[in-house]
Structures are given as structure tokens and as C-alpha cells.
Amino acid sequence: MISLAFRNLGRRKGRTLAVLVSVIVAGSLLSSTIGIGDGLVSTVRNRVESARVDIFITGGQLHGITRGHEIAGEIEEMEGVNLSSPMLFSPTTIQVRRPGEAGMPLTPYPVGLIPSRAGVLLPGENDSTTGWFSVPDDPHYAGGSYEGPWTYEIGVTEALARDLNLSIGDPIEVMVDGEWRNFTVVMTYRPILGGQAFSGVYLVFLHLSELQTILSLDVDPSTGAPRDAVDTISVSLEEEYRMDRDLYVSLLDTIREEYPFYDVESKEEIVGEMESNMAMASAFALAVGSVGFVIGALFVSTAMLMAVDERRGEIAMMRAIGISGKTIFSIFFLEALMIIMMGTLLGFGVGHLFYGFMADYIMRSAGIVITGYMGGTGMMIKYTAAALAFGLLSSFYPAAKASRTPAAATLREDVL
Amino acid sequence: MTREAAEKSVSDGSNTKRTAGTPTSRPGGESGGGTTPPVLEAVEVTKIYRMGPTEIRALDSLSLSIYKGELLTVMGPSGSGKTTLLNVLGCLDVPDSGKVLLDGEDVTRLPEKARTRIRLRKIGFIFQQFYLIPTLTALENVMLPMLEAGLSRKRAAERGRSLLEEVGMGDRADHRPSQMSGGEQQRTAIARALANNPEIILADEPTGELDTTNAGMVIDLLRRLTAEEGITVVVVTHDPRVAEKGTRTINMVDGRVV
Numbered sequence: 001m002i003s004l005a006f007r008n009l010g011r012r013k014g015r016t017l018a019v020l021v022s023v024i025v026a027g028s029l030l031s032s033t034i035g036i037g038d039g040l041v042s043t044v045r046n047r048v049e050s051a052r053v054d055i056f057i058t059g060g061q062l063h064g065i066t067r068g069h070e071i072a073g074e075i076e077e078m079e080g081v082n083l084s085s086p087m088l089f090s091p092t093t094i095q096v097r098r099p100g101e102a103g104m105p106l107t108p109y110p111v112g113l114i115p116s117r118a119g120v121l122l123p124g125e126n127d128s129t130t131g132w133f134s135v136p137d138d139p140h141y142a143g144g145s146y147e148g149p150w151t152y153e154i155g156v157t158e159a160l161a162r163d164l165n166l167s168i169g170d171p172i173e174v175m176v177d178g179e180w181r182n183f184t185v186v187m188t189y190r191p192i193l194g195g196q197a198f199s200g201v202y203l204v205f206l207h208l209s210e211l212q213t214i215l216s217l218d219v220d221p222s223t224g225a226p227r228d229a230v231d232t233i234s235v236s237l238e239e240e241y242r243m244d245r246d247l248y249v250s251l252l253d254t255i256r257e258e259y260p261f262y263d264v265e266s267k268e269e270i271v272g273e274m275e276s277n278m279a280m281a282s283a284f285a286l287a288v289g290s291v292g293f294v295i296g297a298l299f300v301s302t303a304m305l306m307a308v309d310e311r312r313g314e315i316a317m318m319r320a321i322g323i324s325g326k327t328i329f330s331i332f333f334l335e336a337l338m339i340i341m342m343g344t345l346l347g348f349g350v351g352h353l354f355y356g357f358m359a360d361y362i363m364r365s366a367g368i369v370i371t372g373y374m375g376g377t378g379m380m381i382k383y384t385a386a387a388l389a390f391g392l393l394s395s396f397y398p399a400a401k402a403s404r405t406p407a408a409a410t411l412r413e414d415v416l
Numbered sequence: 417m418t419r420e421a422a423e424k425s426v427s428d429g430s431n432t433k434r435t436a437g438t439p440t441s442r443p444g445g446e447s448g449g450g451t452t453p454p455v456l457e458a459v460e461v462t463k464i465y466r467m468g469p470t471e472i473r474a475l476d477s478l479s480l481s482i483y484k485g486e487l488l489t490v491m492g493p494s495g496s497g498k499t500t501l502l503n504v505l506g507c508l509d510v511p512d513s514g515k516v517l518l519d520g521e522d523v524t525r526l527p528e529k530a531r532t533r534i535r536l537r538k539i540g541f542i543f544q545q546f547y548l549i550p551t552l553t554a555l556e557n558v559m560l561p562m563l564e565a566g567l568s569r570k571r572a573a574e575r576g577r578s579l580l581e582e583v584g585m586g587d588r589a590d591h592r593p594s595q596m597s598g599g600e601q602q603r604t605a606i607a608r609a610l611a612n613n614p615e616i617i618l619a620d621e622p623t624g625e626l627d628t629t630n631a632g633m634v635i636d637l638l639r640r641l642t643a644e645e646g647i648t649v650v651v652v653t654h655d656p657r658v659a660e661k662g663t664r665t666i667n668m669v670d671g672r673v674v
């Protein structure tokens with residue numbers, strides 16, 4: 001029976017191929033969106049959890065926290081706080097190039113940090129860094145005057161190092177105030193995707209105050225007063241405070257009282273919130289993928305209905321010679337299921353490519369490096385379940401229709 | 417039924433070789449003392465098709481007894497109800513009134529599943545346009561009903577080959593229908609009809625699309641089955657040369673036997 005179903009697929013090769021392609025497209029859409037969705041959720045959670053951030057402060061908008069250095073310093077003075085790290089993430093790129101080389105400069109996304117503080121906050125990512133900043137503090141800040149010395153230190157992603165043919169210790173030029181300035185590469189960084197280097201992503205890491213100056217976030221241009229804008233302040237607590245719920249909560253409350261205009265969140269809140277955001281994003285992605293799959297399923301059922309119609313005479317003959325409705329059902333069901341199985345399998349492979357593109361896009365646009373959840377157990381279960389559900393739905397009706405073909409009347413029609 | 421039982425029943429059938437009863441050449445079974453009951457009997461069968469307001473009596477209180485080993489030929493003008501009669505006799509269609517007795521059992525009241533099983537095991541159908549499955553080889557087409565009956569692939573293949581041998585298609589077992597002539601396709605269809613050792617073969621204009629030579633081969637084959645294996649055959653035909661090979665001929669007009 002399996003070979004019968006298989007050979008029947010060969011009858012209309014063009015149509016079988018078209019259906020197969022549609023299932024592949026649908027399957028790849030679905031698998032990649034499930035993969036991305038799951039990847040987002042777990043990546044964000046892992047990131048927050050593995051980083052030793054216990055309290056997270058944000059300003060509610062881009063570069064929404066002012067007095068970043070000062071506030072971080074104030075918080076670090078509080079009882080129970082181990083480290084407090086201001087960071088700046090820019091959605092606008094800066095320009096870099098090999099020294100003296102004219103032509104198109106590269107445009108990486110910059111991240112500003114204070115090296116002595118960022119290290120503990122990003123432990124999960126230390127595995128993928130080589131080298132580190134030699135000046136741990138942020139001297140250019142100089143108490144808010146932004147007149148301290150520049151370190152001219154920069155960390156770059158491996159993709160950028162490769163494309164500019166740079167290694168640690170090499171000079172690199174960065175555009176500051178319309179002029180090319182000489183920096184030194186002190187670190188390379190490899191974003192990871194599914195265990196593979198995430199090629200093609202350009203990120204650079206700079207001392208916070210130097211980046212603030214490059215992006216004109218250091219002082220207010222009109223008044224000349226310090227602005228010191230950052231995006232986040234991550235706080236890590238001493239062991240005692242982290243473990244004791246009451247101490248933790250009271251510290252959280254103190255910070256909230258002290259900085260009422262900012263969002264102060266505990267680790268659990270961040271994880272919860274990010275997860276619900278990401279869950280929504282992944283649900284949306286899944287919905288998009290599912291629409292693709294439903295269309296694929298409609299393709300399959302339409303093609304199968306056509307096949308049932310074309311082979312009515314044959315079906316009626318089989319019914320006449322005593323082949324049961326059940327057998328007829330299985331023949332057509334199997335035929336559809338075979339296409340769906342092949343398509344979803346291949347779709348999974350193609351989905352891997354889509355996943356790569358999407359992950360790359362998310363990396364570039366949102367700065368989130370999704371680590372490989374394509375092919376994770378949860379993802380596989382969801383994909384298989386979805387593929388089976390749609391497969392069964394799309395093959396059931398045509399197969400049932402075939403099994404209900406009235407033998408005598410159909411044979412008669414066929415003769416006429 | 418279990419697979420073993422199915423295999424057994426098929427092999428039992430072939431062992432007895434249906435030599436028990438001598439083919440009756442005359443209806444009524446009046447020969448030699450005891451009366452043999454008919455294998456297949458239609459009693460006052462009426463089948464009506466309604467197309468809007470008009471009513472077509474495809475079968476009109478038709479009664480007919482068919483005896484073991486007969487080669488009954490059915491003639492009559494187009495639209496006289498021949499196909500309907502075969503369908504009703506073959507458990508493919510139910511009459512509006514009347515009974516069809518197969519081995520003395522009224523099959524008209526059986527549920528569809530039971531009638532499907534009867535078609536599979538007791539009846540062989542042969543159609544005018546052969547109706548082989550184009551993607552299967554001759555052998556696979558013949559194996560199909562056997563596999564449905566629960567025979568193992570191996571046994572079905574063995575029996576399939578010997579049946580193809582019997583209809584003179586032994587050397588074409590692995591050919592697809594498209595690679596065969598009409599006569600060869602019809603002989604394959606006969607082999608398929610014989611697959612589960614049926615008591616009765618119902619053939620609706622089996623020679624309608626064949627040339628004289630091939631038609632002759634097919635009817636001779638059917639004749640041999642009645643004579644040698646005691647199978648009962650009903651053949652609907654327009655061809656008087658086919659009809660005269662039968663042991664008995666009936667004529668139908670307007671759903672009745674005349």
C-alpha cells in the first residue's frame with residue numbers, strides 16, 4: 001500500500017512537486033519562526049540569568065537615563081551593592097576604518113561600558129572574548145567634565161576584525177567629531193549562534209564616556225551642563241543581599257524611592273517581563289509561520305481532492321471488487337502524509353537557513369544574539385506536533401471523500 | 417477475520433477445486449433426482465431511479481435463478497437494466513424491493529461492510545474498460561484483492577503468478593497496464609477477479625472493447641472456468657457470438673426478463 005501511494009505521487013509529477021515545494025516553504029516558515037521564538041525566549045532568559053545582574057534600571061526611552069556615571073556611583077555606595085554598571089547601546093552606527101584607508105568605512109553598532117564593571121555583568125559572554133581593556137575605569141569622564149584623557153581602546157567583533165584584517169594591538173581609526181582618530185584594538189568578541197560564529201555582525205565596544213562624546217551624549221549642547229546619558233544601569237548585589245529576600249526587597253525599594261523617574265526592576269521582574277514580551281513575539285512569529293503552514297495544508301488538500309476526483313473511476317472499481325473504504329482511505333491518507341512528511345523534513349532544513357537570516361536581522365536590529373534553539377527538543381516537539389496536526393487535517397478530508405465514493409453510481413458515470 | 421483464517425479459507429477453496437458439483441447446463445436443477453438450490457437468486461427485484469419527476473424502473477419485479485457452473489449470458493438493448501441487474505446481484509447496489517439470495521442468504525439487508533466483504537470473497541467483477549490500476553503491474557493488480565483479504569505478500573504473489581499463468585499472462589506479470597493490449601488487460605482483470613476464489617464472476621460487457629480474436633479468447637477463458645472449476649459466470653453482452661458460448665441466455669427489456 002505504501003508503494004501504491006508512492007507510485008501514485010509519481011503520476012502527476014508536476015503537481016506533486018508543486019505541492020512538495022509549498023509544504024517545504026510552509027515547513028521552513030514554521031520551523032524557523034518556532035526556532036526564533038524559542039530562541040528569543042531562552043536567549044534572553046539565559047542572558048539575564050547568567051549575567052550577575054540583580055537589579056536593572058532603565059530610563060523608559062532611548063538613552064533615557066541621565067547622570068549615568070553619578071547614579072551608578074551613588075548606587076554602588078549603598079549597603080549591599082557589589083557593583084553598579086552603566087551601559088550605552090546605540091541603534092545608530094559609528095564609522096571605523098583601517099588607518100589611512102580611504103573608501104567606504106565600516107559602520108558597526110557601538111556599545112559603551114566601564115570595563116571594570118562590565119566584566120562581572122557579562123560573564124556568559126567572557127567565553128567568547130579574547131583580550132580585554134587595559135584601562136579598567138573611564139578616565140575621559142573626569143567627574144562630568146568629559147575633559148579627561150582618552151584611552152582610545154576598542155573591542156571589535158571577530159567579523160569586523162576579519163574584514164578589516166585586524167588583530168589585537170593593531171591600530172584602527174574611528175570617526176570622532178568629523179575627524180578620524182587612532183584607536184587600538186584591545187579585544188575581539190565572537191557572538192555565538194547555534195555554536196557557530198555569527199559572521200557578518202559588526203559590533204564595537206568602547207569606554208562609556210568616549211562613546212558618549214562620539215554620540216554627543218556627554219554634555220547638553222545648549223547649556224554645556226553634563227548630560228551623561230546611558231541606557232541601563234545594571235546592579236549586582238553582595239551574596240548576602242542576593243540570598244535574603246527581605247534585604248533584597250528593601251534595597252529595591254530604596255533605589256525606587258531614590259530614583260522615582262526610572263524603572264527599577266528586580267531580576268525576576270526582568271526575566272518575567274522579557275519572557276512575556278518574547279513569548280508574545282514568538283507567538284506572533286508562530287502565528288505567521290502557522291499561516292504559511294495552513295496555506296501549505298490547503299495546497300495539499302486541494303491537490304489531493306483533485307487526485308481523488310481524477311481517480312474516481314479507479315476508486316469505484318476498487319470498492320466494487322471488495323476493497324474496503326478503510327483501505328481506500330489509507331491509500332489516499334498515506335499519499336498526502338508522504339508528501340507532508342517529505343516536505344516538512346526538507347522544510348526543516350530550509351528553515352534552518354531562514355532562521356539564520358532572521359537571527360542575523362534580529363542581531364543587527366535589536367542587538368540580541370539568539371543562540372541556537374533551532375533543533376532544540378522543545379522546538380522539535382512543537383514543529384512535529386504542528387506538522388502532524390496540519391498534515392492530518394489536510395489529508396483527512398480528501399481521504400474520507402475518496403473512501404465514500406459510491407461504487408455503482410460512479411462506475412456508471414465513468415462509462416457514460 | 418484473522419489473517420490465518422483468511423488464508424485458510426482461500427486455500428480451502430482452491431483445494432476443493434470446485435469439482436464437487438457438476439456444472440448444470442440446464443436451469444432448475446431438474447436433472448437426476450435431487451434439486452440443487454441456485455447459487456444466486458433474484459426474487460421480485462425492483463430498482464427505481466428517480467430523476468426529478470420521472471421514474472425509471474431499471475429492474476421491474478425481476479426474478480432469476482442462477483445455478484452453479486452456469487455461464488449465463490444476458491442480452492438486451494442499451495438501458496434495459498443489464499448493468500443494474502449485475503450490480504444488484506453483485507452486492508454493489510441494493511434494490512428498492514425484492515430479495516437477492518446468495519447461497520440462500522438474503523444479501524440485500526446486509527450492511528455495506530458485510531456486502532463489501534462478500535464482494536471481496538465471493539464475487540469477481542469484470543468491467544468493460546478493464547479498470548486496472550495504472551501504477552501497478554499486472555501481478556500487483558491481481559494481488560490487490562488478496563492482500564485486502566489478508567493474505568501475506570508472499571502467498572499473494574505466488575497465487576497471483578499462477579493465476580496470471582492460468583489466463584495466459586504468465587510472462588507479462590511485471591508489465592504495467594499501459595504496456596498491455598486490451599485483451600491482455602482484460603485477461604489480467606479476469607485473473608484479478610479470480611484472486612480470492614470467488615463462487616461467481618459477474619462480467620459487464622467484458623468483450624465490448626476487444627476485437628474478435630481477443631473477445632473469443634476472453635469468452636473461452638470464462639467458459640473454461642465454468643467447466644473446469646465450477647465457477648458460476650454471468651456475462652452481459654451485446655455480441656451474439658459471445659452469447660452463444662453461454663450455457664443459457666436471457667434477454668432483458670425494460671427491466672424484465674423476456
Ligand SMILES: Nc1ncnc2c1ncn2[C@@H]1O[C@H](COP(=O)(O)OP(=O)(O)O)[C@@H](O)[C@H]1O
Pocket residue numbers: 409412465466467472473474492493494495496497498499500501
Ligand atoms: N444512477 C442512475 N441514475 C438514474 N438513472 C439510472 C441510473 N443508473 C441507471 N439508470 C437508468 O436505468 C436504466 C437501466 O440502466 P442500465 O442498467 O445501465 O442499463 P444497461 O446496462 O442495460 O444499458 C437506464 O434507463 C438508465 O438510464
Ligand SMILES: [Mg+2]
Pocket residue numbers: 498499500620
Ligand atoms: Mg450497461
